[in-house]
Amino acid sequence: MIDARLMAPLRRLGWGLTLIFIDIRFGTIDILPDFIGCLMAASALGTLASSHKSFGKARAAAYIQALLSLPDLVLKSDTLTGFASVPLGMHLYGQGLTLLHTLMAYWLFQGFLALAKEAGAVELAGTIAGRGKLYLACSVLQLLAYPYLLNFNDQGWMVAFGAFVVFLLLLELLLLRIPFRLAKLPPREEEEKGRIIDWKA
């Protein structure tokens, strides 16, 4: 069972992550800008931060990501096509955002895991722990491998990396489903709320 007051922010967090995930552009203009998703997530994390300090760290990462993703509104985001023609600064910028997103995801997984455990959702906690490890391992691998593409960017490597990025997007989908699943846990009864306050303290 989960504190009913956390359900709305969990859903808002889920929608925020969804907005970050979806990238629809007209030309170079992003019509679903990441910073709106980041601000939604940060706002939700503000409420969730009272339940677990990891959410507070994730909120800080979300705010920084919102700020840094502003130029992405008008920048062409697809660096994988014509990779070698993309200026070095753009690669660094893109990977800086990815690093920040990975840090946010790390703290989110910690917070989600704590919530699931406290709610007694053992199976969900196990799922979160497994997905978290896989997500973080793959994200770190991506962060490590990406700079090598600067020097080894023939078609074979680019196709392999592109396939890996598609896999990472699937993991991202699994991440953003977690807050929705947590929000679906049975709400904690009214009389138990006192205990929740103790727990938060």
Add this chain to the structure above:
Amino acid sequence: MNTRNRLLAGIIAVLIAGSWIGNVLYYRSGQLREPLFMNHEIMTTTQGSIIDLYYLENKSTGKKVTAIQIEALPSLRFELTEWQSFSHQKFMHAFGYAESDLQPGKYTEATVYYNEGPPKKVPIGIIEVEDGEGDGNGALNFYSSGGGSDGSGFISGRLRRDSVVEEVSTSIGDNYKPLLTYELKATMPGAGELVPIQLPERVPQGASLRVDYQWHEQDPAAGIPTVFRPWMTIRSQASDGTERIDKNLIQFNLYLTEAQVRALVKREANP
């Protein structure tokens, strides 16, 4: 975060930073300071309409060529297209076609316009434009020529009259002569097979002559590669005693490898 996780995070941070630093340093060492023109040895005639130039330029950083002009050959227009692609550079083909007759002469510089900064006169080797159509007072009806991407090629023709074929030569500069080997062959009338012939050799009217040639690889570490478009000349004496010259331009394609491009970039950085 416990000590084990901190240690792991520290190791990951060091690895990511190391990966970036190492790759960025290697990336920077693989960039040209500015577009690099190949050396050219191009022969043509006033009515020859095609002159091809080649150059390397970075894919990402630095100046890009936007236009090329040879001031003394104003009728020559260049179209820039990608010929080969490498990790950091594009090997570009400037396909030049003349809209009217070219002025005879030797030309060694091109004015190159860039996307940033002023235009610059760049040495390109030599373009030699000769008077006339270039096929000389030949003894042969040239009917075919061809070439492959492996550097092989041929020219062939049929003798108009009985002749003594005396010499096959090329216009390639002495320094580069070892880069091209060739062999003259002939099919005598009634015979089906091409056989190599030793010069001088009397060859009857109607016989087919064929020169098979092979370009050999250049070592870019030894200097900027040269793009050739040379004359191949067959000198013969007709039965009436007159000297006959058959001139044909032969094909050449320059294909570079990643390692060769790397060597060229290194050479440009430390000439």
